[in-house]
Amino acid sequence: MRARSDFLRRLRAVRRLRISLRGWGGVGAMAVVCVLAVAFVLLLPLTQSRGEAGADLGGQRTTQGVQARAPKCDESTIQNQSPAPSDAGGTTIDAIKARGVLKVGVDQNSYRWGYRDPNSAKGDLAGFDIDLVTAIAKNIFGSAYTDKSIQFLAIPTNERIPAIQKNRVDMVVRTMTITCKRAGQVAFSAPYFVTGQQVLAPKVSSITGYNDTLANKRVCSAKTSTANDSLNADKGKKIPASVTIMDPVPNQLDCLVKLQLGEADAVVTDGALAASQAAQDPTVELKGSPFTTEYYGVAMNLKATDLVRRVNRILETYRTSPSGWRASYTKWLLPTLRADSKSANPPVPQYK
Incomplete structure (x- = not known):
């Protein structure tokens, strides 16, 4: 007035x-x-x-606006940002049930994780990650579950996120580390496995770990992998500046091939994967201790909150069931990772 x-x-x-x-x-x-x-x-x-x-x-009337800043992501706690478990359905789960098939991106070349079993009649996929996929599908479909309820799609390391974003798959279960960068692109379940980056090299190599013995060595890693990120961040710091970081390969197993062909001197990858590769090739071995701590999660579309919550509920049971996580670890990973490994027990989940 x-x-x-x-x-x-x-x-x-x-x-x-x-x-x-x-x-x-x-x-x-x-x-x-x-x-x-x-x-x-x-x-x-x-x-x-x-x-x-x-x-x-x-x-003058001045509005003192303060731009809201998104909280800085913490790599040490990003695995605790998944939503709480729920048995409820939702649009994503309803669509999967209506389709009658759960489409899952997996690896078919990671021994004891996701690989073609040569001893099966049809070369079926087998491994730790494949057991988890089966448990998820059985819960979603219930009594309607059959051996045709899962459609496995073999995808390389660098195609995991695009496959989810383009809805080619409902989820990826493929030794995928939960990171801040990835959490902005896909939604993760609570962690189902803990491991760390480690060096794999020939037994006769002078390399002793992720240290100065990598000087003047050619080191291989997979494209878009946390190993490749670590190598580029640590060159000239934790590892010598003379390290040659090779062009990253599409699939992590390609690094083992380069190692076998003498085209690489060492491989940096998750210790759990490296242990399985050492089981495949007795001429290579793990060098030194893990130098990071990383958590694997089931990756899904950012909009599929109902599916993320359901997977978290399934994991709650899977971790404690005698026929679940423990049985799968004993069958596939115990021979190479041993009972005293930090990977020998499932991580305790926390939710946002």
Whole structure:
């Protein structure tokens, strides 16, 4: 109301001035009126601002906006940011049931994780990750589950995220580490396995681990892998600047082939994967201790919150069931990772 009163008062003042100057008849008089009118217009916003917000900087109403910053992601706790478990359904789960098939991206070349079993009649996929996929599908489909309820799609390391984002698969279960960068692109379940980056090299090599013995060595890693990220971040710091970081390969197993062919001197990858590769090739071995701590999660689309919650519920049971996590670890991983490994027990989940 005060702003409106000031406006009317000033308007009446200008009108009175114009009337009093009519007798002047000159250009000067009109110029005076124009100047006053302009001054009035320029002062109007100041008057209105005071009327709404009281006196402030320069008489103008200034909104002191503070840009909201997203909380900085912490790599040490990102595995604890998955939503709480739930048995409820949802649009994603309903679509999977209606389709009758759960589409899952897996590896078919990682021994004891996801690989073609040559001893099976049809070369079926087998391994630790494959057991988990089966448990997930059985829960989703219930009594309707059959051996045709899962469609496995073999995808390379660097295609895991695009496969989810383009809805080619419902989820990826493929030794995929939960990281801040990836968590902005896909949704992760709570962790189902803990491991760490480690060096794999020939037994006769002078390399002793992720240290100065990598000087002047050619080191291989997979594209978009956490191993490749570590190598590039640590060169000249934790490892010598003379290390040759080879062009990353699409599939992690390609590094083992390069090692066998003498095209690489060492491989950096998850210790759990490296142990299985050492089981495949008795001429190579793990060198040194793990130098990171990493958690595997089931990756899904960012919009598939109902599916993420359901997978978290399934994992709750899978970790504690005698026929679940423990049985799978004993069958596939115990021979190479041993019972005293930090990977020998499932990680305890926390939720956001």
